[in-house]
Amino acid sequence: MSTAVALLANPTAGRGRGATYAGRALRRLRGAGVEVTALQGADHAHALDLARAALAGGTETLVVVGGDGMVQLGADAVAGTSARLGVVPAGTGNDVARTLGLPRRDPDAAVEVVLRGHHREVDLMAVSGRRHVTVLSAGFDALVNERANQLTRPRGQLRYTLAALDRLRVLEPIGYTIELDGETIRTEATLVAVANMASFGGGLRIAEGARPDDGYLDVVVVAPLTRRELARSYPRLFTGSLETHPRYERRRARRVTVAAPGVVAYADGERVGPLPLTAEVVPGALRVLVP
CATH class of the missing domain: 2.60.200.40 (Tumour Suppressor Smad4)
Known part of the structure; x- marks a missing residue:
């Protein structure tokens, strides 16, 4: 997979699972020799700006940790670029992960999916200038x-x-x-x-x-x-x-x-x-x- 990865997490997802899963994902990626930049936005708009700036700077994979709201943010950032989106599910719903067969309660297994680097092209839904997934x-x-x-x-x-x-x-x-x-x-x-x-x-x-x-x-x-x-x-x-x-x-x-x-x-x-x-x-x- 690409060695330039940005990781963006919602630490409050899943009643605090987001923070725990983000830490585990960061350690596992770096342990596999991946260059990871950890991002933390103050709110949705700030997080989206950070993600887009990372992609504009050459990041080829954006990994989001959280629920479907974080996946939507990641999709909005990645859409229209050559970058890929990785997902470490940590929310309460995780419908995107359910649909795509991603591990929903095992952050280590979700990171393994990222490391293997196999991707699928899926559609998005554009509404009011934003792209949605579900x-x-x-x-x-x-x-x-x-x-x-x-x-x-x-x-x-x-x-x-x-x-x-x-x-x-x-x-x-x-x-x-x-x-x-x-x-x-x-x-x-x-x-x-x-x-x-x-x-x-x-x-x-x-x-x-x-x-x-x-x-x-x-x-x-x-x-x-x-x-x-x-x-x-x-x-x-x-x-x-x-x-x-x-x-x-x-x-x-x-x-x-x-x-x-x-x-x-x-x-x-x-x-x-x-x-x-x-x-x-x-x-x-x-x-x-x-x-």
Whole structure:
């Protein structure tokens, strides 16, 4: 593999696993004779600037340690260059690692993947000037995320549980206008997602079988569900069987615009912004190191 590597970590990922895994990755890479520059950004923008500066200075491999948010940052930095992205998963979701078959709980094994240097070209999803890797969520799950971010307590998963209960209490259909490669659809729905990969949110398999290298985005629309139907259907996201639900519809497109009032979309676990938003596939934009 390349001997010029930059390592960028989110030390708070996985409730502190990020810092531990970053230290182990740094020692293992240097122990293998790799020249490693350790980067630490003060925030997302600063970290992205550091990564891009390292790549502009000749770094050929950027290794990120963290969850899907860090992978998104790394992909944003690497896309459009000849550099490759290595991933040491340390988050709570790790959907990119799940999709690409990367070791999710063994940082030493993840570093071995980096050292072997085998890469795969995958698509990215461009939204509002940034490139995303997994899924743009723009339905009930996005509303839950937005509500959870408004709460100051409690901390951890319980905050999302309370946010879900709060949004479920006021659940009602959302009116969407969706453009798929120029075709306009107006519909009401409970869930809408634009997927580059099959899962998001720690294994929610919204678009089972979606390929990250086919040059398309998978657009999922779940027609309005009652509170009881949503509660009963939600576990099916973890098994990939939601697609057999009679209100589940899936289309494919290269360019998708989603509009709806009052919805703030999320992608790769991060807040993207209020709708309307346009997502466009960027074929083969990312060279990522895989087993």
